[in-house]
Amino acid sequence: MSRADRLFQLHAALRDGALHTAGDLARRLGVAQRTIYRDMAALAASGVPVTGTRGTGYRLAPMVALPPLLLTQAEAEALSLGILIVAETTDPELHAAATALAAKLDAALPEDAPAPAWLTAHRAGASAARGFSHIPVLRGAIRSRQKLRLDLDEETLVVRPLGLENWSRLWVLTAWSETSAGFIRLRIDLIRGATALPELFVDEPGKRLADAPP
Known part of the structure; x- marks a missing residue:
């Protein structure tokens, strides 16, 4: 057999x-x-x-069977955010359930590329919920092509926000940093403050999302 x-x-x-x-x-x-x-x-x-x-x-164990679901990217992002929020609870049963659900979601969702090694290394110690409050500012700036000031633990950056992705239940911002004159990928749980600046930007060769390294 x-x-x-x-x-x-x-x-x-x-x-x-x-x-x-x-x-x-x-x-x-x-x-x-x-x-x-x-x-x-x-x-x-x-x-x-x-x-x-x-x-x-x-x-x-008793279980609930759901029919196959087709999710838009925005719906998958919303589901992932909800799981992360519940995973931060101090209730051990809810925390365990959220962790198990996140693993199932990770297994079911297609991944265009594996998470980089530095992200995997920090996953266990990251506070998933930290930085969620910045998502509306980040997404709004990406849509309006508006520069951002990002306050981190030890530095402040001025960036052109280009894209926001979910990598294995962590959210990552891809941006062109005007401070360091290069592309950055930054976990949003490391952002302490995000402020939209009055200055807008336009796509320039070498500074677009399509130009960012994989």
């Missing part, structure tokens, strides 16, 4: 809502108990709501 067939049969066995021990499942499928342990971990990692541990048994 292939692993895919085995996982399918395990999922089907658990759908009755009863508690099943690893020994019972192993005998049912004709495999060793350690195989059941690995398969249960694989089911849980794929998003199947398996509860239980070795020695106690396994069952499926």
Whole structure:
């Protein structure tokens, strides 16, 4: 029996809502108990709501099935923002639920490019909610082609905001920095203040979003 067939049969066995021990499942499928342990971990990692541990048994947690959804980019961004806000709660159950939902969303959404190594390295320590209040200012400046002053922890930058992206549940601003005369990609949770300046800008070769390095 292939692993895919085995996982399918395990999922089907658990759908009755009863508690099943690893020994019972192993005998049912004709495999060793350690195989059941690995398969249960694989089911849980794929998003199947398996509860239980070795020695106690396994069952499926109650779940809500949603039909396939087609989301616009703005809707996906709004959903991601909502998840991040809930993830900041001190309620452990809500925090765990938001974290699990974020993982499912990450797995389902297409990614044009993998998150860069520096973003992944900072993900665990970043406060996802910090900087959300700046999003209206950033998006408005991008649409109106208006320069921004960005206050960071140790410096202040004047930039031409070009694009706002969601990378693995963190929001990143791509801009041309007039302060450093180069492109920057900046996590918005690192921004302490964002102020729209009265000066507008126009696209110039070498300073456009299309010119930014990948």
